[in-house]
Amino acid sequence: MSDRRPAAEDPRTYIESEVIMSAVRVVAPFVLTFGLFVTFHGADSPGGGFQGGALIGVVVLMLAFAFGIDPTRQWLGSWVVTAVAALGVAVFAAIGFGSVALGGGFLEYVRYPLETPTKLGIEAVEIGGIALIVAGVIVGLFFLTAAGPQEAEP
Amino acid sequence: MIEYVAYALAVFVVLTAVATALLRDVLAAIVLFGAYSLGMALLYTLLLAPDVGLTEAVIGAGVTTLLLLLTIARTVRPSGDRTAERVDPRALFACGALAVVFGLTLPGLPAVGDPNAPIVSYEAVTGYYLSNSYADTGVENTVTAVLAAYRGFDTFGEATVVFGAGVATLVVLRREVLT
Numbered sequence: 001m002s003d004r005r006p007a008a009e010d011p012r013t014y015i016e017s018e019v020i021m022s023a024v025r026v027v028a029p030f031v032l033t034f035g036l037f038v039t040f041h042g043a044d045s046p047g048g049g050f051q052g053g054a055l056i057g058v059v060v061l062m063l064a065f066a067f068g069i070d071p072t073r074q075w076l077g078s079w080v081v082t083a084v085a086a087l088g089v090a091v092f093a094a095i096g097f098g099s100v101a102l103g104g105g106f107l108e109y110v111r112y113p114l115e116t117p118t119k120l121g122i123e124a125v126e127i128g129g130i131a132l133i134v135a136g137v138i139v140g141l142f143f144l145t146a147a148g149p150q151e152a153e154p
Numbered sequence: 155m156i157e158y159v160a161y162a163l164a165v166f167v168v169l170t171a172v173a174t175a176l177l178r179d180v181l182a183a184i185v186l187f188g189a190y191s192l193g194m195a196l197l198y199t200l201l202l203a204p205d206v207g208l209t210e211a212v213i214g215a216g217v218t219t220l221l222l223l224l225t226i227a228r229t230v231r232p233s234g235d236r237t238a239e240r241v242d243p244r245a246l247f248a249c250g251a252l253a254v255v256f257g258l259t260l261p262g263l264p265a266v267g268d269p270n271a272p273i274v275s276y277e278a279v280t281g282y283y284l285s286n287s288y289a290d291t292g293v294e295n296t297v298t299a300v301l302a303a304y305r306g307f308d309t310f311g312e313a314t315v316v317f318g319a320g321v322a323t324l325v326v327l328r329r330e331v332l333t
Contacts, residue, residue: 038208044294046204048301054212061220073333081332089317096310107306119292122302125309130302133313137320138217140332145224150328 014068024066032059039131043123049130056131057138069146081143085136092129095121160200167193176238179231184222191215201266205297 032055038045039052064072096107104111109121170190177183191214199207264271274280287299301309320332 042295043298046295046297047208048205048295048298051205051208051212054209054217058212058216061217065220076333078333079331085317085320085332089314092310092313096306107303107310109303116292118290118303122291122293122298125302125306126298130309130313133317136332137316140320141323142217142220142224143333144323144327144329145221147329148228148327 016068017066021066024062028059028062031055031062035059039127040123042126043119049126050134052126053131053134054138057135057142060139061142064142064146069143073143076139081136081140083136084132085140088129088132088134088136091132092125095125095129156200160197163193163197163200167197176241178234178236178239180226180229181223181231184219184226187222188215188219191218205295 035052035055035058037052038047038055039049042048042052060072060076099108099111100106102111107121107125109118111117112121114120167190170186170193174183174187174190177186191210195207195211195215197207198204198210264273269275274284283296283300283304287296287304288294291299291303293299293303324330324332
């Protein structure tokens with residue numbers, strides 16, 4: 001749990017708009033589905049972890065844009081976004097160094113005792129690594145830009 | 155038919171880019187910059203680079219616009235009635251000269267989709283990927299195969315750089331979590 005005070009909502013940054021809220025309510029499920037499709041189908045169609053992760057992150061940005069940044073931040077919890085981004089790096093590194101541990105080179109997928117090691121390895125890196133990192137960092141940058149710098153303790 | 159769409163998009167992109175640079179109202183400039191990114195995304199897709207088009211649409215038109223909007227919400231509007239920014243003749247000359255120099259290289263580029271273009275026909279790299287990536291990796295999207303398998307180490311570096319950018323922002327803003 002974070003000990004920082006929640007940033008005061010600047011009245012100019014959020015105006016409750018029925019049009020924007022309705023539009024986001026309709027569009028968000030489709031964007032999320034498209035993001036998941038681009039992520040999980042990136043090996044066989046245009047896209048991949050970066051584009052799909054960015055789309056998934058944008059869903060959170062849209063929700064924050066429509067329903068207010070602070071409520072969205074509280075809904076997400078204080079450490080979820082950081083954990084998602086860090087987990088992405090950990091997964092990518094684990095897959096990369098896992099093949100080193102099995103006696104191969106970095107990301108040498110064929111060292112993994114699986115039926116189609118390279119295809120599965122690529123998908124694991126795209127879905128469990130890159131998509132998580134990109135989604136986490138995009139959402140994080142958005143919230144950080146909205147919150148601004150932490151004021152020094154008095 | 156489709157090339158006229160591409161020409162129209164190219165004109166649109168140039169116009170929005172110039173307007174973004176000249177407009178004095180930052181909010182209008184940001185909206186136009188989003189339109190510029192959307193035009194670029196469509197153009198990339200027309201030029202058969204859907205992976206790049208997707209990235210441009212999400213990051214360029216979507217995320218960047220939102221981040222810029224968040225940033226100007228903390229600033230004040232410039233005073234005065236002028237719509238356009240004053241143009242510095244020296245800056246205009248430098249930009250124009252750069253555009254002319256880049257424009258002069260255009261005739262040297264191969265046509266889009268030309269199978270004899272060096273980047274495609276060079277067997278040691280592109281040709282190798284195009285003919286062997288499916289057999290090597292079992293992945294149909296050659297771009298993904300190159301990014302995550304052939305150049306996987308580079309991609310690991312890039313992914314950590316993205317993560318590092320988030321951490322650097324935390325340090326600059328003296329915060330502890332990304333929310």
